Amino acid sequence: MYDGGKRHKNGSHHLIRANLHRMRASGVLPSWYADLQHKLVPSSQPRAYRIVCIGATAAAFIMGIFIGLMIPLYLLPPTAVAASPLLSERPLNLSSSTVPPTLDRPASFDTVSFVQQPQQQQQQQPLLPMPSSSTPVNSSLISDGVYWSDQVERALPRGYDSGSAAEWRRYVRQGRVVKMEEGCGRMQNRLVTFDNGSTSCCRYRQNVDQIQGEIFGFYLGRYILGLPNLTPTTLSRAKPQSRQWSSVKAQVSLAQWVTEDKAVVMTKFVKNLLPAFIPSFLRPSDRRLHPPDVQDSGSDLDVSELAQWSDLVVFDYLTANMDRMINNMYNLQWNPTMMDAPAHNLAKDQGSGLLLFLDNESGLLHGYRLLDKYEHYHKSILNAVCVFRRSTADAIKRLYKQKNVGELLRSAFKQSDPEFVDILPTLPEKNVKILNQRIARVHEQIVRCESMYKSTA
Structure with a gap:
């Protein structure tokens, strides 16, 4: 009795849809009304079919996540995985308590940015034997x-x-700067070349404490x-308008040294x-x-x-x-x-x-x-x-x-x-x-x- 009622109900739905289609085609009903009625009539798709579709979609989503995780872990080389910023580690730079830890590769031991790093020097130095206190x-x-x-x-x-310090100080006061380029570590530091070919690491800091x-x-x-x-x-002041710094006026501007009269530190390179x-x-x-x-x-x-x-x-x-x-x-x-x-x-x-x-x-x-x-x-x-x-x-x-x-x-x-x-x-x-x-x-x-x-x- 229930199955027959269900078949009767589905048959009624098909009949209603056919009638609405004919009435819309003949112009008796506006198209928007017929469409509304068509949407309000329940779908004839069996419930089991819809459940199968939902389950297949969920399974495909889970499989996609699984494949996306497994490929990097098992198929890519270890160096590619280690390059991820979430998986690598670097030593903490203690020069600022407010800056988060920077990360470094365990096999790379940087000391100063302009220090040479020949191949034989990058290897770890072996520990020397610790002598006894009775030696x-x-x-x-x-x-x-x-x-x-x-x-x-x-x-x-x-x-x-x-x-040596006095001689360097005299030259920094008198020498003309002919070249200015990035180097010497931090972003706003510059490697300065004087007209006699000598070079200096010029340190600019917003924070006067560091100077x-x-x-x-x-x-x-x-x-x-x-x-x-x-x-x-020694100390110096980078004044783009002065004779000493005029040749690198554009480079001083690019360095974003916002205060020209601020003291900078000039260290012999x-x-x-x-x-x-x-x-x-x-x-x-x-x-x-x-x-x-x-x-x-x-x-x-x-x-x-x-x-x-x-x-x-x-x-x-x-x-x-x-x-x-x-x-x-x-x-x-x-x-x-x-x-x-x-x-x-x-x-x-x-x-x-x-x-x-x-x-x-x-x-x-x-x-x-x-x-x-x-x-x-x-x-x-x-x-x-x-x-x-x-x-x-x-x-x-x-x-x-x-x-x-x-x-x-x-x-x-x-x-x-x-x-x-x-x-x-x-x-x-x-x-x-x-x-x-x-x-x-x-x-x-x-x-x-x-x-x-x-x-x-």
């Missing part, structure tokens, strides 16, 4: 318990002195501590630089570079480089620079091979072996603001070192006794770049206070090391 101290390497000997000092690269960190870091390292590892650096690696003594978590750990350089141990690293540890602790060894240590949480990578913002002169302490803009200001987060890294490195250059230790002892580092920095500013005294603020007093505290901490480490080893020398 006897070589008297030809260590003097008075904790100082590098005169023999080591004579083997050190000469580096840059105050005369202060770079120039006052140079004054501290070069003039106060006497370190030869800082490339000659050095060619033939190679990546510099962290010494084996300072790579493991139980890092330690004490007198008993220093071995004879008859093997592959480069004692002259170790002596430069002892200066770097002191300098980076004073300035709270996060962009070198701290960068590698922090990024261990993402890349367990980071300590085998080149140190960030550190390079080695291919000819002389001089280590260059580059890009010090995060020190003295930005680094001091982040001490709560990174001080345990700084302390870990400083506490690991108990061998020093005598001249560096003497400078620390003198600064600790006289507590005049702020006065010395202001004097260096006035003597080196007097025309910028009214343009660039000097180092704030609160930062001078922190610097004095860090000088006291380095002094404490030197005295502690002397008490441990000087009596047994």
